Amino acid sequence: MIKLVQMDEATFQFFMSQSTSDFAEEKVKSGAWEPDNAMKQSKEAMTRFLPRGLHTEGAYLYSVVEEEGDTHVGYIWFNVTEGRLGREAFIYDIYIYEPFQGKGYGKQAMQALDEEARKMNVRKIGLHVFGQNQRAFELYKKMGYGVTDITMSKEL
Template identity: 30%
Template sequence: MPVTLEPLSPKRFPKWLRRSAEEYASDLISLGRSPAEAHRLATHSLTESFPGGQPASGQYVFDVHDGPGRPVGYLWIGRAQGEDDSAWWVWDISINEEERGKGLGRETMLLAERFAKSHGARTLGLSVFGFNTVARRLYETLDYETTSIKMLKNLG
């Protein structure tokens, strides 16, 4: 199924930013962070990349559209922080739950790779939570290599 990336409109951007912060905080909470700490970390992370609520230079947010042009998810991609301009990062990718399993995530990642390369990227990295086994399998089939592992044991 053909997938396209459309820049997120300025009108939709504040809603996306709030949603992204909530989703990131939720993931951090599921890993054992307190709600207060999770929200603080999510807000701090997004404030650096979106000062004044808009993308910093080198950061791009797209709506993912399927073949008929319906929005089915989003992609945030950009230069890695503190590294050279050729190191890029998939900061966030999400396909709507009801659209998963149709190859849209794979197609989105391939478009992300092409976009990054066309903007001078030589590498494209990403992070994935350990509990997200479906995404981990997808990235492995796209030849992404594990470069570090964080581990956590809940002692509570």
């Protein structure tokens, strides 16, 4: 079993580095950004969405921790805002560290997020998944997420 634990500053610094790098890489893979500017654009995006870092209002950053050994197996970041029908959460990043992938921790983290969101009176959770990330896409479908729109492209 896992639990969500609020990130501390040291973990947040690791998260920022990892998440910024991963986001830049995914944007390049998807064809949205050029490799030369990807890290700069990713850092700008992170600053825009987390202007006060770990203390950004409405941002929730958690370590995903295995209860038995108190082992950090990943992290999750979501923001909560007021939406058209009430409070809404949006998952900006969820990552299970490679040694722990494929062992059910992603699913457990999503379930723990659902519980946390319910405590916050969140009515809806949204997320974005890159088209090339089929593993995540399949997990999200299993967890009850439905496609809301699709953007497609092809190389000529």
